Amino acid sequence: MNGADSARIRHFLRDDDLSPAEQAEVIELAAAMKKDRFGYRPFEGPQTVAVLFDKPSARTRVSFHTGIGELGGLPLVVDNVSALMGRGEPPADLARVLDRQVAAIVWRTSGQELIAEMAAHSRVPVVNALTDEFHPCQILADLQTVHERLGRTAGLTLTYLGDGANNMAHSYLIGGATAGMHVRVAAPPTYQPDAVILDQAAAIAARTGGSVVALSDPVAAATGAHVIATDTWVSMGQDGKDERVAALKPYQVNDELLQHAARDAIVLHCLPAYRGYEITAEVLDGPRSVVWDQAENRLHAQKALLHWLVSH
Ligand code: CP
Ligand code: NVA
Numbered sequence: 297m298n299g300a301d302s303a304r305i306r307h308f309l310r311d312d313d314l315s316p317a318e319q320a321e322v323i324e325l326a327a328a329m330k331k332d333r334f335g336y337r338p339f340e341g342p343q344t345v346a347v348l349f350d351k352p353s354a355r356t357r358v359s360f361h362t363g364i365g366e367l368g369g370l371p372l373v374v375d376n377v378s379a380l381m382g383r384g385e386p387p388a389d390l391a392r393v394l395d396r397q398v399a400a401i402v403w404r405t406s407g408q409e410l411i412a413e414m415a416a417h418s419r420v421p422v423v424n425a426l427t428d429e430f431h432p433c434q435i436l437a438d439l440q441t442v443h444e445r446l447g448r449t450a451g452l453t454l455t456y457l458g459d460g461a462n463n464m465a466h467s468y469l470i471g472g473a474t475a476g477m478h479v480r481v482a483a484p485p486t487y488q489p490d491a492v493i494l495d496q497a498a499a500i501a502a503r504t505g506g507s508v509v510a511l512s513d514p515v516a517a518a519t520g521a522h523v524i525a526t527d528t529w530v531s532m533g534q535d536g537k538d539e540r541v542a543a544l545k546p547y548q549v550n551d552e553l554l555q556h557a558a559r560d561a562i563v564l565h566c567l568p569a570y571r572g573y574e575i576t577a578e579v580l581d582g583p584r585s586v587v588w589d590q591a592e593n594r595l596h597a598q599k600a601l602l603h604w605l606v607s608h
Contacts, residue, residue: 305418305419306421306604306608307418307421307422307605308422308423308432308605309408309415309430309432310424310430310432310467311430311432311474312470314474315474316474316475316504319471319475320475321604322601323440323443323449323597325603326437326440326593326597326600326601327440327596328600329599329600329603330593336366336603337368338367338369338602339364339367339368339369339370339399339602339606340368340369341369342368342369342370343368343369343399344369344370344371344398345360345364345369345370345372345398345401345602346372346374347360347361347364347374347425348401348403348405349376349425350377350378350406351405351426351533352532353404353426354568355591355594356404356433356594357373359595360598362595363596363599363602364602366595366599367602367603372398377405378405387410387411387414388414388416388417391413391414391415391416391418391422392418394420395417395420398420399420400421400602401414401421401422401423403424405427406428407428408424408427408429410427411424411427421602421605421606423602423605428463428533429463429490430463431463431464431566433597433598433601434467434566435467435472436471436598437591437593437596437598438468438593439471439472439475441562441586441589442522444589444593445586446522446523446560449476449477450505450506451476451477451506453479453480453521453558454472454477454478454521454525455479455480455517455521455525456468456479456480456481456482456527457481457517457518457524457525457526458482458487458527458528458529458544458547458574459483459529459540460481460488461487461490464525464527464566466490468525469481469489470493470500472506472508473506473507475506476505477506478507479497479508480508480510480511480521481508481509481517482510482511482513482514482516483510483547484512484543484547485512486543487543488510488512489510514547514553515553518553518557519557521557522557522561522562523561524553524563524564524584525564526549526564526575527565527574528568528570528573528574529544529570529573544574547574548573548575548576549563549575549576550576550578551576551578551579551582554579562584562585562586563575563579563580563582563584563585563586563587564586564587564590565580565587566590567590567591569587
């Protein structure tokens with residue numbers, strides 16, 4: 297493949313692959329597509345979009361499958377992609393096979409370097425459907441949800457509590473900073489965000505008017521927050537559940553913690569949720585929780601993202 301060709305393709309591998317203006321455009325498009333759900337058909341033909349999984353999924357799988365169909369396309373959902381490459385085939389070669397047949401490639405895998413290699417050799421957009429490092433599609437849906445509920449994202453404070461070193465924490469830092477939010481991550485010392493990602497998020501925030509900070513005090517982090525977010529304490533592929541639960545217990549999102557947040561604060565969780573661990577049943581199933589809208593918005597946000605990527 298010609299390097300110049302691949303350089304023009306837009307991929308979405310991490311949250312800052314969209315500039316602040318582009319991120320806002322995609323979220324606005326997502327809102328429009330939510331209102332006119334069957335009115336956009338960029339994949340009419342139908343063109344095929346490959347959706348590849350190396351890890352389990354419910355929401356990502358259903359929303360991409362449904363969304364690609366609603367965009368007029370044909371979803372090719374493949375589980376256990378590692379098995380396809382189990383014969384020693386590198387992501388670069390899979391990219392060169394797929395990009396002659398499909399309009400876009402969506403991949404959930406472990407290492408960010410794998411999806412980066414795929415993208416470097418693909419002449420069609422590659423979308424990160426979760427890696428160990430980032431979950432950027434989820435953050436687009438989360439920003440859409442915050443916008444729907446609170447009317448804006450820029451200038452609001454989003455506090456994420458729990459495993460500060462996981463994909464959701466990193467994507468909140470980068471994606472939230474891109475949106476001009478004030479992002480606080482509260483985690484114990486051994487579960488703090490990656491220092492490089494924190495620095496990158498701070499640099500983005502300096503341009504958007506947002507801010508980022510990593511804290512260890514959950515109450516200080518939650519105080520005055522407009523959005524409270526959490527995620528599982530044991531991400532896919534991680535060991536040491538007992539140790540994690542013991543360390544992360546003080547970061548549980550519960551009614552007591554929520555008393556410190558803003559009066560109209562909303563609660564996000566990307567799901568699947570573990571009631572009694574990172575969040576109580578009272579909060580997850582209570583009035584501040586917007587998790588079902590958040591899960592639905594995966595559909596609209598990803599449709600908007602795919603539409604945007606193939607038209608740029
Ligand atoms: N939130 C999310 O990505 O859910 P799944 O792992 O079920 O796709
Ligand atoms: N941090 C979680 C997110 C699941 C959507 C995981 O990687 O398992």
